Amino acid sequence: MTRHLLEVDDLTAEELLQLLDRCTSAHPVRVLEDRGAALIFEKPSNRTRNSTEMAVVELGGHPIYLTPDQVDIDGRESAEDVARTLACYHSVIAARVFDHEVLVRMAGAAAVPIVNLLSDLSHPLQAIADLLTIRAEFDADVAGRTVTWVGDYSNVARSLGFACAMQGMALRFACPDGYAPPASDLARMLELGASGAEHDTDPVDGADGTHVLVTDAWYSMGQEAEAAIRKPVFEPYRVDQAMLDRAAPDAIFLHCLPAHRGEEVTDEVLDGPRSRVWPEARNRLAAARGALEWLVIASEADR
Ligand code: CP
Ligand code: NVA
Numbered sequence: 001m002t003r004h005l006l007e008v009d010d011l012t013a014e015e016l017l018q019l020l021d022r023c024t025s026a027h028p029v030r031v032l033e034d035r036g037a038a039l040i041f042e043k044p045s046n047r048t049r050n051s052t053e054m055a056v057v058e059l060g061g062h063p064i065y066l067t068p069d070q071v072d073i074d075g076r077e078s079a080e081d082v083a084r085t086l087a088c089y090h091s092v093i094a095a096r097v098f099d100h101e102v103l104v105r106m107a108g109a110a111a112v113p114i115v116n117l118l119s120d121l122s123h124p125l126q127a128i129a130d131l132l133t134i135r136a137e138f139d140a141d142v143a144g145r146t147v148t149w150v151g152d153y154s155n156v157a158r159s160l161g162f163a164c165a166m167q168g169m170a171l172r173f174a175c176p177d178g179y180a181p182p183a184s185d186l187a188r189m190l191e192l193g194a195s196g197a198e199h200d201t202d203p204v205d206g207a208d209g210t211h212v213l214v215t216d217a218w219y220s221m222g223q224e225a226e227a228a229i230r231k232p233v234f235e236p237y238r239v240d241q242a243m244l245d246r247a248a249p250d251a252i253f254l255h256c257l258p259a260h261r262g263e264e265v266t267d268e269v270l271d272g273p274r275s276r277v278w279p280e281a282r283n284r285l286a287a288a289r290g291a292l293e294w295l296v297i298a299s300e301a302d303r
Contacts, residue, residue, distance in 0.1 A: 005113065102119075148213050176201055211251050218260070
Protein backbone atom coordinates (compact mmCIF):
# COMPACT_ATOMS: atom_id res chain seq x y z
CA MET A 1 0.00 0.00 0.00
CA THR A 2 1.35 3.42 -0.91
CA ARG A 3 2.01 5.48 2.21
CA HIS A 4 1.74 9.25 2.28
CA LEU A 5 2.80 11.82 4.86
CA LEU A 6 0.35 14.71 4.85
CA GLU A 7 0.19 15.00 8.65
CA VAL A 8 2.09 13.28 11.45
CA ASP A 9 -0.92 11.16 12.42
CA ASP A 10 -0.82 9.44 9.03
CA LEU A 11 1.63 7.29 11.03
CA THR A 12 0.84 5.16 14.06
CA ALA A 13 2.85 5.88 17.21
CA GLU A 14 4.86 2.73 16.50
CA GLU A 15 5.54 3.80 12.91
CA LEU A 16 6.63 7.23 14.10
CA LEU A 17 9.22 5.55 16.33
CA GLN A 18 10.44 3.44 13.40
CA LEU A 19 10.72 6.58 11.29
CA LEU A 20 12.62 8.43 14.06
CA ASP A 21 15.06 5.49 14.22
CA ARG A 22 15.72 5.89 10.51
CA CYS A 23 16.36 9.62 11.02
CA THR A 24 19.08 8.91 13.59
CA SER A 25 20.59 5.88 11.85
CA ALA A 26 24.22 6.22 10.74
CA HIS A 27 23.44 3.83 7.89
CA PRO A 28 20.67 5.19 5.66
CA VAL A 29 19.29 2.75 3.09
CA ARG A 30 19.76 4.21 -0.40
CA VAL A 31 16.13 3.58 -1.35
CA LEU A 32 16.16 6.23 -4.11
CA GLU A 33 19.21 4.91 -6.01
CA ASP A 34 18.73 5.88 -9.69
CA ARG A 35 15.26 7.23 -8.92
CA GLY A 36 13.72 10.67 -8.96
CA ALA A 37 11.89 12.83 -6.43
CA ALA A 38 9.72 15.72 -7.61
CA LEU A 39 9.70 18.66 -5.19
CA ILE A 40 6.97 21.21 -5.91
CA PHE A 41 7.04 24.58 -4.15
CA GLU A 42 4.12 27.01 -4.41
CA LYS A 43 5.75 29.19 -1.70
CA PRO A 44 9.33 30.22 -0.86
CA SER A 45 11.55 27.93 1.21
CA ASN A 46 15.08 27.83 2.53
CA ARG A 47 15.24 24.95 5.05
CA THR A 48 12.64 22.66 3.48
CA ARG A 49 13.92 22.90 -0.06
CA ASN A 50 17.57 22.43 0.86
CA SER A 51 17.05 19.69 3.44
CA THR A 52 14.69 17.70 1.22
CA GLU A 53 16.91 18.00 -1.86
CA MET A 54 19.95 16.86 0.13
CA ALA A 55 17.96 14.03 1.75
CA VAL A 56 17.08 12.73 -1.71
CA VAL A 57 20.76 12.92 -2.69
CA GLU A 58 21.79 11.05 0.50
CA LEU A 59 19.29 8.32 -0.40
CA GLY A 60 20.90 7.98 -3.85
CA GLY A 61 18.18 9.81 -5.80
CA HIS A 62 17.82 12.82 -8.06
CA PRO A 63 15.64 15.70 -6.83
CA ILE A 64 13.87 17.99 -9.29
CA TYR A 65 12.72 21.36 -7.96
CA LEU A 66 9.49 22.63 -9.52
CA THR A 67 7.92 26.07 -9.12
CA PRO A 68 4.38 27.23 -10.00
CA ASP A 69 5.54 28.70 -13.32
CA GLN A 70 6.66 25.17 -14.27
CA VAL A 71 3.88 23.11 -12.66
CA ASP A 72 0.80 25.28 -12.27
CA ILE A 73 -1.38 22.98 -10.15
CA ASP A 74 -5.09 23.35 -11.06
CA GLY A 75 -4.13 26.00 -13.61
CA ARG A 76 -2.33 24.24 -16.44
CA GLU A 77 -3.68 20.85 -15.31
CA SER A 78 -5.44 19.37 -12.29
CA ALA A 79 -3.65 18.35 -9.10
CA GLU A 80 -4.58 14.74 -9.89
CA ASP A 81 -3.06 14.89 -13.38
CA VAL A 82 0.08 16.59 -12.06
CA ALA A 83 0.50 13.71 -9.58
CA ARG A 84 -0.24 10.99 -12.15
CA THR A 85 2.28 12.51 -14.55
CA LEU A 86 5.06 13.00 -12.01
CA ALA A 87 4.55 9.42 -10.76
CA CYS A 88 5.59 8.23 -14.24
CA TYR A 89 9.12 9.52 -13.59
CA HIS A 90 9.54 9.83 -9.83
CA SER A 91 9.37 7.51 -6.81
CA VAL A 92 8.30 10.31 -4.46
CA ILE A 93 6.32 13.53 -4.94
CA ALA A 94 6.72 16.19 -2.28
CA ALA A 95 4.91 19.52 -2.33
CA ARG A 96 4.59 22.82 -0.43
CA VAL A 97 1.12 24.13 -1.19
CA PHE A 98 -1.32 26.83 -0.12
CA ASP A 99 -4.31 24.49 0.08
CA HIS A 100 -3.90 21.22 2.01
CA GLU A 101 -6.74 19.69 -0.01
CA VAL A 102 -4.44 19.71 -3.07
CA LEU A 103 -2.18 17.22 -1.28
CA VAL A 104 -5.16 15.04 -0.38
CA ARG A 105 -6.22 14.98 -4.03
CA MET A 106 -2.69 14.17 -5.21
CA ALA A 107 -2.49 11.32 -2.68
CA GLY A 108 -5.76 9.96 -4.03
CA ALA A 109 -4.41 9.92 -7.58
CA ALA A 110 -0.77 8.84 -7.32
CA ALA A 111 0.78 5.45 -6.69
CA VAL A 112 3.90 6.95 -5.11
CA PRO A 113 4.27 8.57 -1.67
CA ILE A 114 3.06 12.17 -1.45
CA VAL A 115 4.93 14.19 1.19
CA ASN A 116 3.67 17.46 2.66
CA LEU A 117 6.42 20.09 2.62
CA LEU A 118 4.03 22.57 4.38
CA SER A 119 0.42 23.38 3.71
CA ASP A 120 -2.01 25.80 5.31
CA LEU A 121 -2.91 22.98 7.74
CA SER A 122 0.30 21.18 8.65
CA HIS A 123 4.09 20.81 8.43
CA PRO A 124 4.93 17.23 9.40
CA LEU A 125 8.63 17.19 8.45
CA GLN A 126 9.15 20.23 10.70
CA ALA A 127 7.42 18.40 13.55
CA ILE A 128 9.63 15.35 13.08
CA ALA A 129 12.74 17.57 13.20
CA ASP A 130 11.37 19.25 16.34
CA LEU A 131 10.74 15.89 17.97
CA LEU A 132 14.30 14.78 17.13
CA THR A 133 15.56 17.96 18.81
CA ILE A 134 13.39 17.47 21.91
CA ARG A 135 14.28 13.78 22.23
CA ALA A 136 18.01 14.54 21.88
CA GLU A 137 17.77 17.17 24.62
CA PHE A 138 15.99 14.91 27.10
CA ASP A 139 17.61 11.56 26.20
CA ALA A 140 14.32 10.39 24.70
CA ASP A 141 12.71 10.70 28.14
CA VAL A 142 9.88 12.91 26.86
CA ALA A 143 6.58 11.31 27.96
CA GLY A 144 4.90 13.51 30.58
CA ARG A 145 7.04 16.55 29.77
CA THR A 146 5.28 19.75 28.74
CA VAL A 147 5.50 21.64 25.45
CA THR A 148 4.11 25.18 25.44
CA TRP A 149 3.20 26.75 22.12
CA VAL A 150 2.99 30.56 22.29
CA GLY A 151 1.32 32.75 19.65
CA ASP A 152 -0.49 31.74 16.49
CA TYR A 153 -1.85 28.18 16.24
CA SER A 154 -0.19 27.68 12.87
CA ASN A 155 0.44 24.72 10.58
CA VAL A 156 3.66 24.11 12.55
CA ALA A 157 1.77 24.20 15.87
CA ARG A 158 -0.73 21.57 14.77
CA SER A 159 1.87 19.10 13.49
CA LEU A 160 4.09 19.60 16.54
CA GLY A 161 1.08 19.06 18.80
CA PHE A 162 0.22 15.79 17.07
CA ALA A 163 3.84 14.58 17.09
CA CYS A 164 4.36 15.37 20.77
CA ALA A 165 0.99 13.82 21.63
CA MET A 166 2.14 10.58 20.02
CA GLN A 167 5.08 10.60 22.43
CA GLY A 168 2.85 11.06 25.50
CA MET A 169 3.83 14.69 26.06
CA ALA A 170 1.51 17.38 27.47
CA LEU A 171 0.55 20.29 25.22
CA ARG A 172 -0.26 23.83 26.33
CA PHE A 173 -1.31 26.36 23.72
CA ALA A 174 -1.05 29.99 24.80
CA CYS A 175 -2.81 31.68 21.89
CA PRO A 176 -5.09 34.72 21.64
CA ASP A 177 -8.77 34.06 21.04
CA GLY A 178 -9.39 33.71 17.33
CA TYR A 179 -5.95 32.15 16.79
CA ALA A 180 -6.33 29.15 19.11
CA PRO A 181 -6.44 25.42 18.33
CA PRO A 182 -9.89 24.10 17.40
CA ALA A 183 -11.41 21.85 20.06
CA SER A 184 -11.26 18.96 17.57
CA ASP A 185 -7.46 19.25 17.34
CA LEU A 186 -7.08 19.26 21.14
CA ALA A 187 -9.34 16.20 21.30
CA ARG A 188 -7.26 14.51 18.60
CA MET A 189 -4.07 15.16 20.58
CA LEU A 190 -5.58 13.49 23.64
CA GLU A 191 -6.73 10.60 21.45
CA LEU A 192 -3.17 10.27 20.11
CA GLY A 193 -1.81 9.87 23.64
CA ALA A 194 -1.07 13.38 24.92
CA SER A 195 -0.83 13.54 28.71
CA GLY A 196 -2.61 16.91 28.44
CA ALA A 197 -3.86 19.26 25.70
CA GLU A 198 -5.24 22.63 26.68
CA HIS A 199 -5.66 26.21 25.49
CA ASP A 200 -5.27 29.30 27.65
CA THR A 201 -4.86 32.85 26.43
CA ASP A 202 -2.22 33.74 29.06
CA PRO A 203 1.35 33.19 27.70
CA VAL A 204 3.11 33.71 31.02
CA ASP A 205 0.96 31.09 32.78
CA GLY A 206 1.54 28.81 29.80
CA ALA A 207 5.30 29.13 30.13
CA ASP A 208 5.26 28.29 33.84
CA GLY A 209 7.51 25.25 34.46
CA THR A 210 7.35 24.08 30.86
CA HIS A 211 10.14 22.02 29.30
CA VAL A 212 9.83 23.24 25.71
CA LEU A 213 8.79 26.76 24.72
CA VAL A 214 7.95 27.15 21.01
CA THR A 215 6.67 29.90 18.78
CA ASP A 216 6.24 30.73 15.09
CA ALA A 217 5.64 33.83 12.97
CA TRP A 218 2.58 35.93 13.87
CA TYR A 219 1.53 35.79 10.21
CA SER A 220 2.37 32.86 7.96
CA MET A 221 3.19 32.86 4.26
CA GLY A 222 0.05 34.00 2.48
CA GLN A 223 -1.18 35.98 5.52
CA GLU A 224 1.11 39.01 5.04
CA ALA A 225 -1.88 41.26 4.30
CA GLU A 226 -3.14 40.54 7.86
CA ALA A 227 0.12 41.72 9.48
CA ALA A 228 -1.24 45.10 10.57
CA ILE A 229 -4.27 43.46 12.24
CA ARG A 230 -2.31 40.64 13.79
CA LYS A 231 0.69 42.52 15.24
CA PRO A 232 -1.18 44.30 18.06
CA VAL A 233 -3.09 41.11 18.92
CA PHE A 234 0.13 39.11 19.28
CA GLU A 235 2.23 41.80 21.01
CA PRO A 236 1.74 40.17 24.49
CA TYR A 237 2.83 36.81 23.02
CA ARG A 238 6.42 37.77 22.16
CA VAL A 239 8.79 35.20 23.70
CA ASP A 240 11.29 37.21 25.74
CA GLN A 241 13.70 36.39 28.54
CA ALA A 242 11.09 37.10 31.24
CA MET A 243 8.78 34.51 29.69
CA LEU A 244 11.58 31.97 29.27
CA ASP A 245 12.60 32.54 32.92
CA ARG A 246 9.17 31.17 33.93
CA ALA A 247 9.97 27.83 32.25
CA ALA A 248 11.82 24.90 33.85
CA PRO A 249 15.56 25.54 34.40
CA ASP A 250 16.45 22.98 31.71
CA ALA A 251 13.79 24.22 29.27
CA ILE A 252 14.65 24.73 25.61
CA PHE A 253 13.36 27.24 23.06
CA LEU A 254 12.41 26.13 19.55
CA HIS A 255 11.35 28.04 16.41
CA CYS A 256 10.93 26.49 12.97
CA LEU A 257 12.46 29.62 11.35
CA PRO A 258 12.42 31.96 9.55
CA ALA A 259 12.21 34.15 12.66
CA HIS A 260 10.94 37.71 12.65
CA ARG A 261 13.42 38.93 15.22
CA GLY A 262 11.85 41.40 17.63
CA GLU A 263 8.32 40.30 16.76
CA GLU A 264 7.47 36.78 18.01
CA VAL A 265 10.86 36.34 19.73
CA THR A 266 13.65 38.56 21.02
CA ASP A 267 17.27 38.22 19.92
CA GLU A 268 18.16 37.48 23.53
CA VAL A 269 16.07 34.30 23.53
CA LEU A 270 16.75 33.24 19.94
CA ASP A 271 20.52 33.61 20.38
CA GLY A 272 20.56 32.66 24.06
CA PRO A 273 21.81 29.54 25.85
CA ARG A 274 18.42 27.79 25.98
CA SER A 275 17.78 28.19 22.23
CA ARG A 276 18.07 25.03 20.15
CA VAL A 277 16.96 26.58 16.85
CA TRP A 278 20.13 25.63 14.97
CA PRO A 279 20.14 21.95 15.99
CA GLU A 280 16.43 22.08 15.09
CA ALA A 281 17.22 23.48 11.63
CA ARG A 282 20.01 20.89 11.19
CA ASN A 283 17.55 18.12 12.12
CA ARG A 284 15.43 19.02 9.10
CA LEU A 285 17.85 17.01 6.94
CA ALA A 286 17.70 13.94 9.20
CA ALA A 287 13.92 14.24 9.36
CA ALA A 288 13.53 14.44 5.59
CA ARG A 289 15.94 11.57 4.98
CA GLY A 290 14.35 9.30 7.60
CA ALA A 291 10.82 10.10 6.44
CA LEU A 292 11.55 9.48 2.76
CA GLU A 293 13.39 6.27 3.56
CA TRP A 294 10.55 5.00 5.77
CA LEU A 295 7.84 5.95 3.25
CA VAL A 296 9.54 4.30 0.27
CA ILE A 297 10.26 1.10 2.21
CA ALA A 298 6.78 0.94 3.75
CA SER A 299 5.12 1.61 0.39
CA GLU A 300 7.04 -1.08 -1.41
CA ALA A 301 7.11 -3.72 1.36
CA ASP A 302 3.95 -5.53 0.28
CA ARG A 303 4.19 -5.08 -3.49
N1 CP B 1 11.00 25.91 8.72
C1 CP B 1 10.79 25.93 7.38
O1 CP B 1 9.98 25.17 6.83
O2 CP B 1 11.58 26.82 6.72
P1 CP B 1 11.46 27.19 5.17
O3 CP B 1 10.17 27.90 4.97
O4 CP B 1 12.66 28.05 4.91
O5 CP B 1 11.50 25.92 4.38
N1 NVA C 1 3.78 29.08 9.81
C1 NVA C 1 4.84 29.44 8.89
C2 NVA C 1 5.92 28.40 8.89
C3 NVA C 1 7.07 28.68 7.97
C4 NVA C 1 8.07 27.58 7.97
C5 NVA C 1 4.27 29.63 7.49
O1 NVA C 1 3.40 28.86 7.08
O2 NVA C 1 4.68 30.57 6.82
